[in-house]
Amino acid sequence: MDTKKLRQKILDLAIHGKLVPQDPNDEPASVLLERIKAEKERLIKEGKIKKSKKVYKGF
DSSP states (O other): OOHHHHHHHHHHHHHHTTTTTTTTTSSSHHHHHHHHHHHHHHHHHSSSSSSOOOOOOOO
C-alpha cells in the first residue's frame, strides 16, 4: 500500500471513529456544541469576552 492510500485509509477510519475505542457514555457532539455556545453567550454577557465578528466568506 502506498503512502497516499495509507493516509486516506487512516483518515477514513478516523472519521468513522474506528481508530480508538468509543465510549458509549460520551455525549453527542451536538450537545457539546450547544453547551459551548451557551457558555460563550454567558461570558459575552458578563463582559469577560467580546462577541466574535462574523467573517464573510465569498464564494
